[in-house]
Amino acid sequence: AEHHFPRLARINAAWHAKGIQVLFHSDGKIDDILPWLIDIGVDCIQPMDPYGVDYRDYKKKYGNRVCLAGNIDIEWPLAHGTPEDVEKDVKEHMSVLKPGGGYVACSSHSIVNYIPNENHMAMINAIHKYGSYAGEQWAFTGTEAAVSGPEPGEEKQEAVDYRSGISPGFLLEIFDVIYRGERGIIKGLVEKAMEQHDPLEIINGSMTPAIKSVGDRFSTGELFLPDLILASQTMQEAMDILAPRLEGNKDFKPRGKIVLGTVKGDLHDIGKNMVKALLKGNGFEVIDLGIDNSPEKFVSAIKEHNPDVVGYSGLLTTTLGEIPAQIEALEKAGLREKVLTIVGGAPVTKDFAERNGVDLFGKDANEAVKVIEKALKEK
Numbered sequence: 001a002e003h004h005f006p007r008l009a010r011i012n013a014a015w016h017a018k019g020i021q022v023l024f025h026s027d028g029k030i031d032d033i034l035p036w037l038i039d040i041g042v043d044c045i046q047p048m049d050p051y052g053v054d055y056r057d058y059k060k061k062y063g064n065r066v067c068l069a070g071n072i073d074i075e076w077p078l079a080h081g082t083p084e085d086v087e088k089d090v091k092e093h094m095s096v097l098k099p100g101g102g103y104v105a106c107s108s109h110s111i112v113n114y115i116p117n118e119n120h121m122a123m124i125n126a127i128h129k130y131g132s133y134a135g136e137q138w139a140f141t142g143t144e145a146a147v148s149g150p151e152p153g154e155e156k157q158e159a160v161d162y163r164s165g166i167s168p169g170f171l172l173e174i175f176d177v178i179y180r181g182e183r184g185i186i187k188g189l190v191e192k193a194m195e196q197h198d199p200l201e202i203i204n205g206s207m208t209p210a211i212k213s214v215g216d217r218f219s220t221g222e223l224f225l226p227d228l229i230l231a232s233q234t235m236q237e238a239m240d241i242l243a244p245r246l247e248g249n250k251d252f253k254p255r256g257k258i259v260l261g262t263v264k265g266d267l268h269d270i271g272k273n274m275v276k277a278l279l280k281g282n283g284f285e286v287i288d289l290g291i292d293n294s295p296e297k298f299v300s301a302i303k304e305h306n307p308d309v310v311g312y313s314g315l316l317t318t319t320l321g322e323i324p325a326q327i328e329a330l331e332k333a334g335l336r337e338k339v340l341t342i343v344g345g346a347p348v349t350k351d352f353a354e355r356n357g358v359d360l361f362g363k364d365a366n367e368a369v370k371v372i373e374k375a376l377k378e379k
Contacts, residue, residue: 009040016041023069028052038066047071047108059097068097069104072123078107078115083122090126098131105131121184128180162209162216170196171206174238178210181230183237190241199245200252202238203283211235211281215366228365229270232277239280254285256308256376259301261289263322268315271345274365275311282369295322295329302335308379309360309372314345323348324356340375344368 012022021043029052030037034045045062047070048055058068072078072093077085090105097103105127111120163179166172170193177186193202214231217223246252258279260272269291276286287305289297302310312326323343330336342360343353353361360375362368 005036005040012041034058034062038062043067044069044104046104047106050108055093056096059103063097063100063102067102067104069106071108072106074107074109074112074115078119078123079112081119083118086119086122087126087129090123091130094127094130125182125184128182162213166206166209171202174202174206175210175213178207178231178234178238179214181227181234183230183234186234186237187241190238194242194245199242202242203281207235207238208281208283211278215278215369219364219366228274232274232365235277235281236273255283256372257285257287257305258309258311258372259287259289259298259305259307260311260313261293261298261301262291262313262315263319263326264292264294265322266314266316266319266345267291269313271315271365272311272313275313275344275362275368278365278369279372282373284372295326298326299329299333299335302330302339303333307339308376309340309342311368312341312343312358314343314348317347320347320352323352323358327357340372340379342368342372 015022022041023044023046024037024042025046027047027049029049030045031053037045044067045058046068048058048068050071050073053071055068055071062068072086072089077089081089093105094103097105107123163172163175166175170189174186174189174193177189190202193206197205211231214223214228218225218228260276260279262269262272272288276288279286287301287307289301298310298312301307310330312323314320314322327336327341330339330341340359341357342362343356343358344362344365348361350361350363360368360371362371
């Protein structure tokens, strides 16, 4: 220990200097080294191996000094129990580990393929059910510290409290369910809400504020990519239910029409799907071309749908070369001046977009929506 821990302490200090917290993952019984790990600046212990660790003892001895993560066992109850067994186990862990904070509820290992889906969902739903702190869960102030923070030279953003103006009832419940990303219950909730509310009232008074809130908190670093993905998926589930009721509704006028797709050679669509969900949640009509789209397919879609904006998504650096080819195809088809273009994806930068003749750029899904909104207002 005298050889390894000083080096680990220096590594942890370097991460802390960057504002990044340190999680230590270890299987087995680590009682003897845990005090050392805490002393050298480890912020979280994961997963508290169910077969080597007494989590009650850890909470009692160290719960005020380090975050504990785990330890819903992937064997029992997740793999071989029932959904009721899973909920009971989550509740037991919550009763011991949640008080006072400093607990991340999760499985003891990765969710392997032999765990029944219903047990996996039972764990997630039970965590939501028993994991909140009374009076705190949705007490948004917009002043919480951001983990990632602004980019150098940027002012720190503060999230708007979209929830406070929503009256208690179905609309508030829908807001919370979308914010939490609870896909399993959104369908029934929206169907019940339609008995009392017009679809547009549900969208404008609940769903849009919820997805805006998630997007803002993703941008400020208060929420993370999984939160945005789950909320986007839940939003899409709700929109799928409401869409048939909106057809022929004269009061429903999309704020604009967007064609989205990933470029040729790229099969990744998580980022595109998040942008789509946020755009729909903000009142835009979206035509999703899916993945691996040639310039010819984009041109054909633009001719067919006459959109205001066409969005190109690319996650791989190897497909960045497709962006200039897409812009060139628009020019050859005589469409370049008829539509705004936006590009996004992990390797894409604002400089890259400008150098290749793209009109707009968003560093993440939330910013992409705001950039599109601003551009169409000025168009």
